[in-house]
Amino acid sequence: MVAPPTRRADIGAAIVAALLMAIAAGALWQSRELSPLGAIFPRTIGAALLVTGAVVLWRTLAGRAHPSRGLPRDGWMRGALMVVVMALWIALLERAGFAVAGVVAFFALAVITDREPSTPKRLLGFLVVALVVVIGFQLLFVQGLKVQLPAGRWF
Numbered sequence: 001m002v003a004p005p006t007r008r009a010d011i012g013a014a015i016v017a018a019l020l021m022a023i024a025a026g027a028l029w030q031s032r033e034l035s036p037l038g039a040i041f042p043r044t045i046g047a048a049l050l051v052t053g054a055v056v057l058w059r060t061l062a063g064r065a066h067p068s069r070g071l072p073r074d075g076w077m078r079g080a081l082m083v084v085v086m087a088l089w090i091a092l093l094e095r096a097g098f099a100v101a102g103v104v105a106f107f108a109l110a111v112i113t114d115r116e117p118s119t120p121k122r123l124l125g126f127l128v129v130a131l132v133v134v135i136g137f138q139l140l141f142v143q144g145l146k147v148q149l150p151a152g153r154w155f
Helices: 011-033 040-061 076-096 098-113 120-144
Strands: none
Touching (some): 011 040, 076 098
């Protein structure tokens, strides 16, 4: 009987997960000097990033990460596309507004980072999640935290 092939740990993913965990720890550490209301966002995102990074790090080092089926897992194209999307998001934020630029960037990043083949159903799911998350964050910031976000000049 032949033993199943073992997967090698993706060291690059482990390094990125560890770096993101370090950034999260730094955000949590720095948030202790903020007011309780001002610390909500960095603490929430920092805690979520810390937990997510720990899970990704464990799965990666244990060889339990899913194999890539979309863009090459470690290729330069995925990273370059992500940088381009983030740069365009920043460039369009004032012109298109937080909601429009955020939904477009969220959707594009979801498509770029997806490891499964794209289907119309998956793409529609990405769009729905992008709308819910971005509009949810906009409502949280504008209504809950009273933070002014760019409304956009085009719309």
